[in-house]
Amino acid sequence: MAGLKRLFNKGWWVIPHPFQPEDLRYWRVKLMQNIQFILQLYTGIFFFLNIFLFDYLLMAAADAILFGGILALQIDLRKHLNIERSARLLIGIIVIFLGMYFVLAHGRNYSFIWFSMVPLLAFFLLGLRLGLYVSGGFLAALVAFIIWFSPQWPSYAINLPAVFNIALALVAVLTISRHYEKSREEAFNFLAKRNRELEVLARTDTLTQLKNRSHLDDVLEQELERAHRYQHELAVLILDTDHFKTLNDNYGHLVGDQVLKELSQVLSAQIRASDILGRWGGEEFLVIAPNTDEEGAVELAEKIRIAVAEHRFTEQKLHLTVSIGCTDCLDEDTIISIVQRADNGLYQAKHDGRNCTRLGKAARAAVH
Template sequence: MQNIQLILQIYTGIFFFLNIFLFDYPLMAVADAVLFGGILALQLDLRKHLNIERSARLLIGIIVIFLSIYFVLAQGRNYSFIWFSMVPLLAFFLLGLHLGLYVSGIFLTALVAFVIWFAPQWPSYAINIPAVFNISLALFAVLTISRHYEKSREEAFSFLAKRNSELEILAKTDPLTQLNNRSHLDDVLEQELSRAQRHEHDLAVLILDTDHFKTLNDSYGHIVGDQVLKELSEVLLSHVRSSDNLGRWGGEEFLIIAPDTNEGGAVELAEKIRIAVAEHRFTDEKLHLTVSIGCAAYSSEDTLVSIVQRADNGLYQAKHDGRNCTRLGKTTRILRK
């Protein structure tokens, strides 16, 4: 909005001096001065109220009134009508599609009616220096405003693309750990399971849970507990492969989807992670944490539910066997006592 106002002020200033010193049209120079003052008042109004919609409508109103007066005074002189090409451009840019079409339609209809009624009484004008100025500057003004419109449109699309990308990341990310959230893990697991079934590739799922985390929260508070989860996420990230998908499964549980990994590879990965966590000292280097891990390797009968269920069975077995260990999940569910 401010750039459009500045462009129009520059043009009214140029024509103010041209109409006085070159074209010898003092009445047109007065109209230019009034338009310049009107745009300046709009700039002050915009700074005061910060209402772009109000400013846009007032600006279009001023331009329409000015061009109508200009057309009556010029009586077609020096191809003055070419400036009306700016009205639809500014109306669509500042008012939007529907209101811009409405304003442009009314203005151009009134203009055509006025020309049909009065044009026969006007003298004929040849192409002269003022006409060349009018045609050249009007076309340049249209090009300038069009370029500004296109630039604004590109910036708007770029902003929207950036926001959409940020929203997409937020939709996939756990806010505390910045890992994948459960919803995204479900999508990834479905894709990887489909790929494993289609191409007969290996696939493993690991579920790990922190041991005695409730005791840690009760002893040190939830703020420290959250910090421990963040650090644990970093430890896990540093020990999974780039092809693995790690995420927060819920609460203190994490899930790892490991493509092209068989049963032995899953246990090896789990043990590497378990040892790394056990050796790490959290927060102030005083807190010790261990994890229990359940693993399941893909079989041809597996579904999205069954492979996760078997990994969860392995996790339960690890908890049952004293924690801080890795267990392969069995097909049959072990009832929790």
């Protein structure tokens, strides 16, 4: 199957183009390419069948005209890739040929079954409005023709040409319908993928790839609600880099950005799988630690602080320290109150000389 697909994707019928599957133009070009190939194959086969088997010389001439028109259109599309013009010309050629075919055949051999192709092609290639005008006008004209002339036609049984018409027309409708569904599925998958990417971007800090402030607010609200409902422990840590402005001034913002990226990796390596880490803003980071009491919060903060102090950042082997404020959850806590208490601990750590951990206002002890 794969080899047949590769073979089908090479040949005179292939239209080179730069479009990707998520672009509607990709599917319009692909459909025109396939329709042109099918029509060339169809008219080529029926040209000989109408001459040597069915003895329909006028239909053989119509087949030859259609084959030439499709070939000219194919050459033009390959050369100019004017999709709108080619789509209109293709629909025009098909409508004219089907009209000629029906008139010449006098409705014999169930030739009218080919009309079902017109709306499918017209809507996809021309759009809703123009597709409605073209297919509606074409079908109305043919219905009027049938009403006017059909009383003069003899009845036709199912014969070999009729079987050919019915079978090939049904295959064509099936092929076009599959093409439409595949393009719709590709478009849906593309939009779903883009939505997932946008969702990730909406909750991710672009520099560190950690959770951003907005997403941290949502997570903290959920964890607070869970802690209150089930009487679980919960701790919050806020940490800030020490003298980061001096580092930026001495080494530049690009190095500063690289330091923040490495810092996010160091922090991620120290927390537990159940903890939530994010960039709170600037050079501040927030850790939400479920099922963690005050003592556990201090222990986690110290583990982080020591790991950062021992790490050497970037190629310059820079030394960096962090100050950390932490607190556990109280029964009456809200997002504002618990973050404020952790922030008070951070302020105290800065005041006490940096590179240390301090509990918030309700702290009973300081850690050195």
